[in-house]
Amino acid sequence: MRMHRRTLLALAVFTGLTAPSMALAADDTVKIGLLATFEGPFTVLGEDGERGAMTAVEEMKGMVAGKKIEIVKGSSDASPDSAVRAARKLVEQDGVKVLVGPLSGDEGIAVKDYAKTQPNVTFINGTSAAQDTTLRNPAENFFRFSTDGAQWMAGLGTYAFKDKGYKKVATVAEDYSFPYTQVFGFMAEFCKAGGHVPSKSWVPIGNKDFSSVIAAIPEDVDAIYVALGGADAVNFLTQYQQGGGTAPLIGGSITVDQTVLTSKGKLKDVLKGTPSAGPTADTNDAPAWKAFVEAYKKQPGAFPSPSLFAHGYYVDMKATLLGLDQVGGDVSDGGKKLRDALSKLSFDTPTGKVSLDKNRNAIADIFLTEVTEGADGNLLNKLVKVVPQVNQTLGIPEDEFMKLGAVNRDNPSCP
Amino acid sequence: MSLLDQPSSSSGLSSGDGMTRGQAWGLVGLLAAAVIAWLVFAVWPDWLNAILISKKAFVSAILNGITLAGLYFLVASGFTLIFGLMRNVNLAHGSLYLLGAYIGYEVTNRTGYWLLGVAAGFAVLAIVGVVMQVFVFRRLEGDDLRQTLVSIGISIVAADLMLAVWAGGTYQITTPEWLDGALTLPVITAVRSNGASVFLTYPLYRVVVLAAAIVIGVGLWLMLHKTRVGMMIRAGVDDRAMLQASGVNVHAVFAIVFAVGAGLAGFAGVVGGSALSVAPGEDVRYLLASLVVVIVGGMGSITGAAIGALLIGLAEQIGLVYFPTYGIVLTFVIMVVTLAVRPQGIMGKAR
Numbered sequence: 001m002r003m004h005r006r007t008l009l010a011l012a013v014f015t016g017l018t019a020p021s022m023a024l025a026a027d028d029t030v031k032i033g034l035l036a037t038f039e040g041p042f043t044v045l046g047e048d049g050e051r052g053a054m055t056a057v058e059e060m061k062g063m064v065a066g067k068k069i070e071i072v073k074g075s076s077d078a079s080p081d082s083a084v085r086a087a088r089k090l091v092e093q094d095g096v097k098v099l100v101g102p103l104s105g106d107e108g109i110a111v112k113d114y115a116k117t118q119p120n121v122t123f124i125n126g127t128s129a130a131q132d133t134t135l136r137n138p139a140e141n142f143f144r145f146s147t148d149g150a151q152w153m154a155g156l157g158t159y160a161f162k163d164k165g166y167k168k169v170a171t172v173a174e175d176y177s178f179p180y181t182q183v184f185g186f187m188a189e190f191c192k193a194g195g196h197v198p199s200k201s202w203v204p205i206g207n208k209d210f211s212s213v214i215a216a217i218p219e220d221v222d223a224i225y226v227a228l229g230g231a232d233a234v235n236f237l238t239q240y241q242q243g244g245g246t247a248p249l250i251g252g253s254i255t256v257d258q259t260v261l262t263s264k265g266k267l268k269d270v271l272k273g274t275p276s277a278g279p280t281a282d283t284n285d286a287p288a289w290k291a292f293v294e295a296y297k298k299q300p301g302a303f304p305s306p307s308l309f310a311h312g313y314y315v316d317m318k319a320t321l322l323g324l325d326q327v328g329g330d331v332s333d334g335g336k337k338l339r340d341a342l343s344k345l346s347f348d349t350p351t352g353k354v355s356l357d358k359n360r361n362a363i364a365d366i367f368l369t370e371v372t373e374g375a376d377g378n379l380l381n382k383l384v385k386v387v388p389q390v391n392q393t394l395g396i397p398e399d400e401f402m403k404l405g406a407v408n409r410d411n412p413s414c415p
Numbered sequence: 416m417s418l419l420d421q422p423s424s425s426s427g428l429s430s431g432d433g434m435t436r437g438q439a440w441g442l443v444g445l446l447a448a449a450v451i452a453w454l455v456f457a458v459w460p461d462w463l464n465a466i467l468i469s470k471k472a473f474v475s476a477i478l479n480g481i482t483l484a485g486l487y488f489l490v491a492s493g494f495t496l497i498f499g500l501m502r503n504v505n506l507a508h509g510s511l512y513l514l515g516a517y518i519g520y521e522v523t524n525r526t527g528y529w530l531l532g533v534a535a536g537f538a539v540l541a542i543v544g545v546v547m548q549v550f551v552f553r554r555l556e557g558d559d560l561r562q563t564l565v566s567i568g569i570s571i572v573a574a575d576l577m578l579a580v581w582a583g584g585t586y587q588i589t590t591p592e593w594l595d596g597a598l599t600l601p602v603i604t605a606v607r608s609n610g611a612s613v614f615l616t617y618p619l620y621r622v623v624v625l626a627a628a629i630v631i632g633v634g635l636w637l638m639l640h641k642t643r644v645g646m647m648i649r650a651g652v653d654d655r656a657m658l659q660a661s662g663v664n665v666h667a668v669f670a671i672v673f674a675v676g677a678g679l680a681g682f683a684g685v686v687g688g689s690a691l692s693v694a695p696g697e698d699v700r701y702l703l704a705s706l707v708v709v710i711v712g713g714m715g716s717i718t719g720a721a722i723g724a725l726l727i728g729l730a731e732q733i734g735l736v737y738f739p740t741y742g743i744v745l746t747f748v749i750m751v752v753t754l755a756v757r758p759q760g761i762m763g764k765a766r
Contacts, residue, residue, distance in 0.1 A: 041696055044583045046583070077696075204742065206700070208700070209483055209735070212475055213735060213739075215472045215475030216468050216471075218469075230694075235692050238587055243597070244597055
């Protein structure tokens, strides 16, 4: 009977572990799930996303509509199945009715699909920025107050062609939905202006050794457009520098983000002067942005300037809390009131006004930037130009935009 | 059947009736070598450039594959050595790699001497290996499954501890200046219109990694085949009980093997962290790589680890350049084919 006793003991321990989390759903707290990449190649990004979300929570002093905010964290490793697993755990085990996240493109699409099976839970995006999370086949209960990867590129293609004079550009990007969206956003403008993209390299996420990819880039291009994130970007840039690469770079939004600019190594020489575009600019001198930077810096381990992940999670968490505030923190009706409030929500963020379109995707300002060295030796994104109120179809009428087709490896194309 | 076949197939010296199997393989090898030499040294015609993107891309992919193989070999050799002797599938081997890389980073960063970082990576991990063997695996001796499960546990705990200490950032171990820069290889990648040849350049550091892997590989082979300890290890691989019965202190031999195996993982961590980068998640990546290398090459064989590493390294790099989306599949196709055709691995012994 030894086995039997052991099994009983294991069961007892197990119930002991799970019971408290079930019992704690008291009336005077609002539980919010926070889903981000706390493991895998995008760990740094996820950690900064959390700092952003917590900045919003602390701005409200940890209270919404007189109730205490309780944050339950879920971790993914940037793969869609891990994101769904973490979302499942938060919703089905921890019983959250409101969930903020996830961080990365494919995760967003997967969580959107999961959202359809949980109509009584309200999902608010973190920073995932694939186009089709909201553009095609959206979920009624998935909201994105951060913009998508194509929107982030607004102005960059034209700037590269006209101001920088690049006519031929090769692209190197990770092989999943978010970089497809970014390349789409860049090429939509760049090709229209008359530029050509003769070669596109798609590399697996988490790839370490880029030297073969670098060797395969044609030698006659004017510049290389790089849309890689986190450790991938650092590896590419270091090896590009080691291999004596000379072509100038154009950065995807997360390639020249603080998560990459602050890494230790010999990146500075390669990155200085790299143009990019995204939802934030480090040298933005609007008072709202400066106040946000100060609040953000109080978070433990903060970067010199918030990354776009901190910004995205901040905006989405802020929207969530504003929505919850409007409905008195009440989600007992399956979150219907909350979702009505969120759809109509329009508010001022550190980077300007944000409102939602009919697919529940944000319309917001985008910043065209260039990498410079700050006074203290840190690399910063200098603000070049603000592109006001970019919508998901990039200003193109919707039916025309839908005709461009879904983004993928081969679309768009202008060799 | 084999009795009847033997005379004709083993009479390599007899002339007249065709080639033996060995000669046939030799000829195939020679042909392959000639084709590769031509691919590397000749100036490519346009049609070949059109098929294989460019000569620079192709030759770089081959060279990168070989240097990556060097790195994989360093990690996998320790893994295969430990398995061969102790039947212990140490799934915490990837964590040893990552810990070595972090220690190398810290030491290099604080002292400014890269070589010191490399030495520290080896030494500290060798000690960690001995500690693991003495305090964990020795207690579970003879219980393979539990040892494996415990090693999974160790790898999970180690990954979280390292995340707590070094956070999620990407670290780059700074190499000394004498290792920076590029070598110009006597390989012509293109001819300019004015007749000047463009030579291939290749990072010096990667060549050094490859050289280190070769030196260590040869050193390991010599240790196994020419020294007394090596003799004991080989005897232990074949029959552990018999070795113990003949008066050898098996535990001491185990500890030495674990020290060398773990130390090599740490060494590879520092060397690999300088060539590529150090970040959480590397542990799983290298564990997977060395598992595949060892399965393909044959569990317990150093030569097998070298062959496996070469196959996997080349497959990864060529896949990355020519069909990046399905490149990862190539690695596993090699593994599946090996398992189907020769389940014990290329150099493995059937047990």
